[in-house]
Amino acid sequence: MRKTRPGGRTARTRALVFAAVEALLEEKDPGAISMVEIAGKAGVAATSLYRRWGDARSLLTEVAVGALTREAPLPDTGSLREDLRAWARTIAATLSDPQKSIFFRVYVGAVPRSDKEAVGRARALRTRLQQIDAMLERARMRGEVNLNPLEVTDHLLAPLYMRALFGAPADADFAEGLVDYLLQGDHGAYVNVADVS
Amino acid sequence: MRKTRPGGRTARTRALVFAAVEALLEEKDPGAISMVEIAGKAGVAATSLYRRWGDARSLLTEVAVGALTREAPLPDTGSLREDLRAWARTIAATLSDPQKSIFFRVYVGAVPRSDKEAVGRARALRTRLQQIDAMLERARMRGEVNLNPLEVTDHLLAPLYMRALFGAPADADFAEGLVDYLLQGDHGAYVNVADVS
DNA sequence: TCCTTAATGCTAATTAATTTGCATTAGAGC
DNA sequence: GCTCTAATGCAAATTAATTAGCATTAAGGA
Numbered sequence: 021m022r023k024t025r026p027g028g029r030t031a032r033t034r035a036l037v038f039a040a041v042e043a044l045l046e047e048k049d050p051g052a053i054s055m056v057e058i059a060g061k062a063g064v065a066a067t068s069l070y071r072r073w074g075d076a077r078s079l080l081t082e083v084a085v086g087a088l089t090r091e092a093p094l095p096d097t098g099s100l101r102e103d104l105r106a107w108a109r110t111i112a113a114t115l116s117d118p119q120k121s122i123f124f125r126v127y128v129g130a131v132p133r134s135d136k137e138a139v140g141r142a143r144a145l146r147t148r149l150q151q152i153d154a155m156l157e158r159a160r161m162r163g164e165v166n167l168n169p170l171e172v173t174d175h176l177l178a179p180l181y182m183r184a185l186f187g188a189p190a191d192a193d194f195a196e197g198l199v200d201y202l203l204q205g206d207h208g209a210y211v212n213v214a215d216v217s
Numbered sequence: 218m219r220k221t222r223p224g225g226r227t228a229r230t231r232a233l234v235f236a237a238v239e240a241l242l243e244e245k246d247p248g249a250i251s252m253v254e255i256a257g258k259a260g261v262a263a264t265s266l267y268r269r270w271g272d273a274r275s276l277l278t279e280v281a282v283g284a285l286t287r288e289a290p291l292p293d294t295g296s297l298r299e300d301l302r303a304w305a306r307t308i309a310a311t312l313s314d315p316q317k318s319i320f321f322r323v324y325v326g327a328v329p330r331s332d333k334e335a336v337g338r339a340r341a342l343r344t345r346l347q348q349i350d351a352m353l354e355r356a357r358m359r360g361e362v363n364l365n366p367l368e369v370t371d372h373l374l375a376p377l378y379m380r381a382l383f384g385a386p387a388d389a390d391f392a393e394g395l396v397d398y399l400l401q402g403d404h405g406a407y408v409n410v411a412d413v414s
Numbered sequence: 415t416c417c418t419t420a421a422t423g424c425t426a427a428t429t430a431a432t433t434t435g436c437a438t439t440a441g442a443g444c
Numbered sequence: 445g446c447t448c449t450a451a452t453g454c455a456a457a458t459t460a461a462t463t464a465g466c467a468t469t470a471a472g473g474a
Contacts, residue, residue, distance in 0.1 A: 028441050030451065049328055051248065051274045056431070065453045070432065072451090077248045122328065128382045129326020131246055131319065138384055145383070170385075174376035174395075182375035185325045186342070187335055188367075198371075225471055227421065253461070262423045267462070269421090416474085423468070431460065439452070444445105 036062040037069065041083045046119060050080055050126050077130060084126035085144045094151050100159035100167075101203060108176060108195035115184035116191075124181060149173075165203060175202045233259040234266065238280045243316060247277055247323050274327060281323035282341045291348050297356035297364075298400060305373060305392035312381035313388075321378060346370075362400060372399045 040062035044053045055076050059066035073079035095106040114120050132138035152169040160166055176198050183190040237259035241250045252273050256263035270276035292303040311317050329335035349366040357363055373395050380387040 029439080030441080033452075049274070049330065051327075054431070066431090067433085067454080068452055075432095077246070118328075125326055125328055129322055130248075131315075131322055132384070133246065142384060173379070175372065175398075178375040178379035179371035182370070182379060187329070187339060201372075226469085227471085230422075251461070263461090264424080264463080265422055272462095418471100418473090420471080421469080424466090426464085428463070429461080431458100433458070434456085435454105437452105437454080439450100441450080442448095444447080 033062075033064055033068065036064060037079070038083050038086065040064075041079060042087070045080075045083075045122050045126070050122070050129070053080065055079075080126050081130040081141075084123040084130075085141065087123040088127060089144050089147060091148070094155050096155070096158065098162075100156070100162075100164045101199060103155055103159075104172070104176065104199040104202070105196050108180065108199050109192045111177070111180050112190045112192055112195035115180060116189075118187075121181075121184040124184070128185075167202070171202065230259075230261055230265065233261060234276070235280050235283065237261075238277060239284065242277075242280075242319050242323070247319070247326070250277065252276075277323050278327040278338075281320040281327075282338065284320040285324060286341050286344060288345070291352050293352070293355065295359075297353070297359075297361045298396060300352055300356075301369070301373065301396040301399070302393050305377065305396050306389045308374070308377050309387045309389055309392035312377060313386075315381075315384075318378075318381040321381070325382075364399070368399065 037058060040058050041053070043061060044058060053076060055069045056066045058076070058079070059069050069079065073082065092110075095103045097103050097106065127141075132141055149169050152172050156167050156169060156172070179198055180190055180195065182188075183194075234255060237255050238250070240258060241255060250273060252266045253263045255273070255276070256266050266276065270279065289307075292300045294300050294303065324338075329338055346366050349369050353364050353366065353369070376395055377387055377392065380391075
């Protein structure tokens with residue numbers, strides 16, 4: 021006998037609620053969004069939200085994680101440099117709209133409340149890390165430079181996202197410059213992906 | 218005739234409130250800290266807090282900005298490489314305690330509500346940027362490598378802080394590795410500090 | 415020292431958030 | 445279909461957050 025009923029109504033409610041939260045994030049501060057407000061926009065009873073998510077903060081982070089992990093697949097142009105350049109340009113363009121970095125803000129703004137929660141947050145990003153790994157593996161197979169995913173996150177993603185958080189400009193040229201910078205660095209010290217998973 | 222009275226009681230109240238907020242941040246989630254709670258711990262009337270800061274979120278960010286801008290002065294060892302290494306090690310050690318990254322989380326988690334607020338946030342960090350500039354200027358004067366502050370923030374600070382936000386480990390070796398990486402990069406494209414101020 | 419009033423304190427009123435208890439609806443297995 | 449019950453809805457009760465109004469305190473200039 022099943023313990024939960026994830027299909028049908030449950031899924032529909034979840035979709036309605038998530039859409040409502042994303043809509044509300046367009047128009048106001050995450051901290052100013054209440055359960056009652058979400059319930060109203062979603063056409064759902066507020067008590068349902070309290071039962072399923074406990075509080076607004078949990079719901080908000082779940083929505084943020086969802087948004088961050090349903091990003092487009094990584095480029096596959098046949099050249100690592102071009103893959104990275106295309107991806108970096110996309111990120112820079114996306115983050116240039118302050119509204120788009122809101123999910124990221126919500127994610128990092130929420131302090132992990134427990135080890136269990138911290139693990140869940142990390143797992144949410146592991147998929148993306150694996151996609152990066154696949155892209156790098158393709159490059160290795162082609163005999164191109166041997167990079168590891170953490171080098172990409174440290175030297176390509178970190179500067180882009182950090183600039184977004186601080187409101188510093190990051191245009192396409194800057195994004196491509198990071199790629200060039202990354203591809204000429206010393207890649208001696210290999211750090212295992214397991215460290216971050 | 219004066220319009221405000223910043224001295225005496227006002228300053229004392231402010232100090233009490235800030236201390237209370239910092240103490241509360243030690244023990245619980247930023248989003249779970251209420252004005253009444255802060256008032257209680259500070260021994261101040263809640264109405265005073267509402268009057269001076271409007272809401273908890275504004276107060277919290279003001280405290281976070283304060284904490285982030287009263288960091289220790291940068292190293293001055295006579296060698297840029299050693300300056301950067303020492304600083305990077307300090308940051309890595311500091312951020313290894315999740316509690317220490319809480320101010321950073323509060324800062325980035327708060328979405329700037331207006332252009333005016335965004336300017337205020339940027340100004341808060343400008344002092345630090347100027348300190349970095351001074352450190353790099355000393356290196357230039359000694360005939361060492363010519364770096365600009367944004368290269369330091371992009372390639373040294375960004376990876377360290379980003380790892381802290383995502384809970385990825387960042388030890389002293391990693392921190393020093395970033396410095397080596399930074400000092401062997403191509404520093405052709407100079408980006409003016411004004412871009413980020 | 416005395417005056418003016420900014421800043422704070424205190425209490426009550428108001429408003430919003432959250433919980434509780436029970437009724438209703440609709441997945442999912444048979 | 446039929447049954448069981450997870451998931452939801454609804455309304456009342458409770459609790460917490462916020463505002464309003466007035467009294468009190470103390471900075472800071474004269």
